[in-house]
Amino acid sequence: MRNHEESRTPVTVIGLGLMGQALAGAFLREGHPTTVWNRTAAKAGQFVAQGAKLAGSVAEAVAASPLVVVCVTDYDAVRKLLEPLGEVVDGRVLVNLTSGTSQEARQTAEWAERQGAAYLDGAIMAIPQAIGTAEALVLYSGPRSAFDLHEPALRSLGAGMMHLSSDHGLSSLYDAAGLTLMWSVLNGFLHGAALLGAAGVDASTFASFARQNIGTVADWLPGYAQQIDDREYPAPDATIGTHLAAMEHLIHESEALGINADLPRFFKALGDRAVAEGRGGDGYAALVELFRGASEVRA
Ligand SMILES: NC(=O)c1ccc[n+]([C@@H]2O[C@H](COP(=O)([O-])OP(=O)(O)OC[C@H]3O[C@@H](n4cnc5c(N)ncnc54)[C@H](OP(=O)(O)O)[C@@H]3O)[C@@H](O)[C@H]2O)c1
Incomplete structure (x- = not known):
């Protein structure tokens, strides 16, 4: 010893x-x-x-x-x-x-x-x-x-x-990036659990669907990362305009079920702002330009 x-x-x-x-x-x-x-x-x-x-x-x-x-x-x-x-x-x-x-x-x-x-x-x-x-x-x-x-x-x-x-600051920045990712995924899961819970689906049942869904979205990241690095946002899959229509459905569904709609309202505020800036025909990754700016997006 x-x-x-x-x-x-x-x-x-x-x-x-x-x-x-x-x-x-x-x-x-x-x-x-x-x-x-x-x-x-x-x-x-x-x-x-x-x-x-x-x-x-x-x-x-x-x-x-x-x-x-x-x-x-x-x-x-x-x-x-x-x-x-x-x-x-x-x-x-x-x-x-x-x-x-x-x-x-x-x-x-x-x-x-x-x-x-x-x-x-x-x-x-x-x-x-x-x-x-x-x-x-x-x-x-x-x-x-x-x-x-x-x-x-x-x-x-x-x-x-x-x-x-x-660069001494980089581990803290990675930590921050990890936190924003973690809370975004968790908030989406919790909002989804509340939506399905309104129809009697328990969160444990939703969890296996959610894991698969998160995996699918994770597979999109390398392609979106390339667009972000190139600062070019083609939309071979779906435009921000198409996403915006689905965000509106999510708000209406939440409100109709008496579920808190703050999260989808925030998504829609981002989409609206991107459209106002002429990015409605761009791919979803173009929203990074809103995150790059310091100004507030209000739901
Ligand atoms: N817990 C986690 O899951 C986790 C994960 C990742 C990172 N971290 C990070 O690790 C750090 C510590 O977290 P923790 O979970 O250990 O927190 P914690 O259980 O609340 O312990 C805090 C520690 O800080 C000491 N402390 C606070 N103020 C002090 C002061 N003014 N002077 C001297 N000592 C002081 C406390 O001393 P006393 O015992 O005397 O109060 C205690 O040792 C945080 O920055 C946290 O974000 C935590």
């Missing part, structure tokens, strides 16, 4: 919320000498029982390991914890797995690099229960050399890991 531990990089985990606990547990399972710190120290008890060291302060925690993983609520908390440390972080690799925006990631990177630390910003695309399994996807951005140095240790968190870019 001792030899096993000696060959593993010492790691510090700062933040033992639901996710931080999963991260600390994964490092311990893989035999990494692990130091932990949490604002509420009582949460560290189970890890100390498994062999982790509890640091008495954030500075002590950072000083304990060459690889320091931070996972707290938000970047405000990250700033409050790390900024008072100044040069204590010098020479460390700081891996921040706290969710935030790409701007926050880049600002934190600037601060960390001024103090002499190498900084990787990460995004965890998994729930705590998946950490340490093949299902856990964790995205990293920042200097490739820091990622390569600690890749074996970071692999403890999940086999699905990826270094995206030296």
